[in-house]
Amino acid sequence: MTGENRVPERAIARLRPHARALALPSVALVAAVGATTFGALVVDELWQVLAVLFGGLVVIGLLWVLPLLRWLSTQYLITTRRVVLRRGLLVRTRQEVLLSRSYDVSVRQAGLQSAFRSGDVLINTGLDRPIVLRDVPRADLVQRALGDVMETSTTSIATVRRPVETTDPALRRSRTDR
DSSP states (O other): SSOOOOOOEEEEEEEOOOGGGGGHHHHHHHHHHHHHHHHHHHSSSSSHHHHHHHHHHHHIIIIIHHHHHHTTOEEEEEEEEEEEEESSSOOOOEEEEEGGGEEEEEEOOOGGGGTTTEEEEEESSSSOOOEEEEEETTHHHHHHHHHHHHHHSSHHHHHHHHHHOOOOHHHHHHHHHO
16 A cells, blocks of 8 residues: 555446346256156156156256356456456456556447347457457446546546646647656
């Protein structure tokens, strides 16, 4: 600590990808339960019933439980200072982006995303590729919130990046040469 009076970091939003990602797995769940029930009622032997039930459980696990766990394990946290991306089932990945190091925020919508008001939020940090919050619900609201937080950032890096409001060219050159 440098002894400065710093404003505490506050969470602005906690997000997950749009729940639309669970629509097809839910249809697959209903179909798998129906097919398993039908298959268990049609066969005669006990070992055949057990095999059908086991097969149904495997299909349900692959087509519904794994996508659900993947969706639950992806989280985006937006605070007053940074954006934290967490994802992964077995191998957890945590990525933090300081908002003071970000240049701009844009939204990319494709396919059904515009109909559901979701989209990919791209945060440009000046590196090779932008940080992407994939399929965020209400992406336009997230973009505006990130833009407002980046504008009001009080860090020294953000202050240096802001345009100089002075008309003195010598002062403007000295601030941009940093």
